[in-house]
Amino acid sequence: MHSLRGRTMGTSIDWEGNIGSAPEFKEFANGNKDPRRLLRLNVYFDNSIPKSDGTGFEDRGGFWANVEFWHKDAEHYANVYQKGMRVLIQGRAVMDTWTKDGEDFSALKV
Structure with missing residues (x-):
């Protein structure tokens, strides 16, 4: 994430999940x-890819995000x-990091 004159910049997203x-x-x-209020x-953002045999779709590379x-x-x-519910989320993706019991964690957040 970069800062420009006091503004934070992240990755703008349009994801369906x-x-x-x-x-x-x-x-x-x-x-x-x-x-x-919060x-x-x-949300699970799937990545549906057509199956090679033409019988439908399979999820490849989907992921969870808060x-x-x-x-x-x-x-x-x-x-x-x-x-x-199926939702379309528009926003800014950021990597959230924290430490719990001495162990570092990270997760994608929108």
Whole structure:
């Protein structure tokens, strides 16, 4: 990720996939202001390729990624999205990194 005059730049994406678990909605206290809202989805982005024998498609190279919506988007989509739904996600892909129990982890997040 590069920074340009205080702006962060990531990879813009248009990915289609399926929500793999129940969406997780959270609210966080924000002083005297409205609470901050977060909706987190776990989405499987498949890569369907036609089978060589012409009998359909197979998934090659699909992957899971966390998708986050914040503020008003979080509140709106919390009432729309459900496990199993097919969704088109447009956003910015970033690599999220963290350490837990002394071990480093990373995961793709949109």
